[in-house]
Amino acid sequence: MSISEHPMPLTGHARAIVKSLLLNGPQSRSDLAATLELSPGSLTRLSRPLIDTGYIIEHPTLDQPTGIGRPSVPLNFNHDRFRFIGVKLTKTHAYAALTLADSRIEHLITRTLDIPTVDNAVATITELVEELTAKSPVPIHALGVALGAHVANYRTITHADHLGWDEVPLSELLEQSTGLPTYVENDIVAHTESTHWFGEGRETDDFALFTLGAGIGYGLVTHGQAVTSPEAGYSLLSHFPLRTEGLSSRMEHLATLTGVPNTKLLRVECGHEACATAMLTLGALEQRASKLLGRTVTFSQLIGLAQAGDPVASAIADASGYALGTLLAAITNLTMPTRIVLGGEAVLLAEVAATSMHDGLHDNRDPRSTDPELRLQNPDLALWTQGAAVVAVHTSLVGRT
Template structure:
């Protein structure tokens, strides 16, 4: 039987094709990857498989090293194993490693992860230009750096795949059809990076990538229906329904950016008064704060001033907090999610303006609705690079 694992690539040559898992075998691997360790009986019940079928299907996964038998707390490595194996099944996160890279208009952020998207190392580099050749060189340099880091920690390990995310439209997880901030049109980015690094490469819209990461390994794990809202340089929105991320060719258009939130608010660059862009993006807030305070401030300085009680900063931050609450209320009213996850580099607003957020949220929600389950993500940009790594993990496990 063909092994479900492809050889890792260590030299910059043509990438080896991955042999995809399918059917019950893939479902077993997914259940254990996302929820393990799991006993064989639990897996049988979840998947409706007989014990004999489960044993037959898991054997090649165990032989290939994708699954391992986890030790119970009472066992040690030297303990004898008698009779039929009773150990729960798990994955060995260190069996495969992935690099994820998030591209902005002027920077590249990279993270090295294991098979469960645990971040082992992170690095970044500026983009001095946006022409594809330069960006590919920068990404390849970051990959080399993280591969070297991995070699120092786990000398026998290698990187299995590379994932790249960016703002814009991506087709087939290979070609960038439109990326305004980089000035790209119809660029075969995955092929260029595969040729340069020797790694199988997948490319995805950044919001889609971080939504997938949130779904598989993050704050949305265990929810069959949740919404992701990100605030920062832009406004992002992702949706998972029936345990599947909702995909659309419009995912890169930042559609929530135009959503009206404050009728008497400032005018955004799109010309809309009080829209999400005007009320919630870090650039808009910094511009407003600098004008009202009479001096230049950073986003974090504005939030620090508001937290310390500066009246001008407090008014600006609370107005944005109310707008954020209204945006989450609209998302909840339209999509009725089990949970709303809030992320992005501007997420600290939700903490500093917590009371205002709740005011805006409750003002636009029916009082009979249950309290909205809101989870906050890390604002670190490495979190976005982790999202890019997750789409590479998905490509490996699902054979995409």
């Protein structure tokens, strides 16, 4: 299917009807009309073209009441009509998923990206799209790509430091290669949107998303809307300072255990002492553990050692857990979310160091304040393909206001 054959994004009441059914599932006509502040007659008139064109369907239920009069048949989004492909791109891998419009994954495949050049990335993504297209029961509606980068207008990579890319028209290149409408977004922005619509942020109008892994990510939803900024792709919390009295005492304990001076423990390649990157990223944790344990230590090995009670590994996790709690306190104090969703490849730190994390949170909050609800996401990076798919759904199908 060529790009010209794809329908334009929905607008107006049609957009509102489809989005409500997509996000909230089947609804009776009366409930949907009330939600959208429409009269029953207006809803019937507006929904008929959407039924005729296959965007929504009537959704009869087995437990409909019997009696006098015609029962109301709920409406639902027509999931069978649409498929999307979401790609999460890193320096070393391309993860791709065939999804429904609500980001449910039907097929997930991965390719190694041996050399992260633009040409190799485009060729690899094209191969993944072809493989998933062959598995789809219907034509693919759109392609979404998410990566750690600053992105302009869902089309151009302005800066991707970890890939060494600048001013790359990635959407155009992939549209030429795949024939699909393609939308590109910063991975944290995409993941925030997916978490908001279909994930751990679904039941609340305000939450913060904080991710710790290869880098530091932060997203915010307030009043039911994601907070956006042209600077969202710059990882603005990466070097947030976390050195406090509580963290210093924990690092002194670690220095006593190992004989390594405190100043050397706090500083990593970023050049800062006790910033978010230095305390919470995979690279920093692995670098610190390897230095202090005298051998190469991966993050999963560090977590395993801490869980087993190794004193050095436990002290490393304890210090970083406290730093994590300090940053959660700052996020809560500054933006006041009622929920914080924690994700990323290093999210298990929040489980292993839960006590010190809560200590860091409480030591840096007013004692009269209420803790935000904390929810942890699956650390599997491949699931970030859902965020890329949601960007494609939002932009190509539902439309942005």
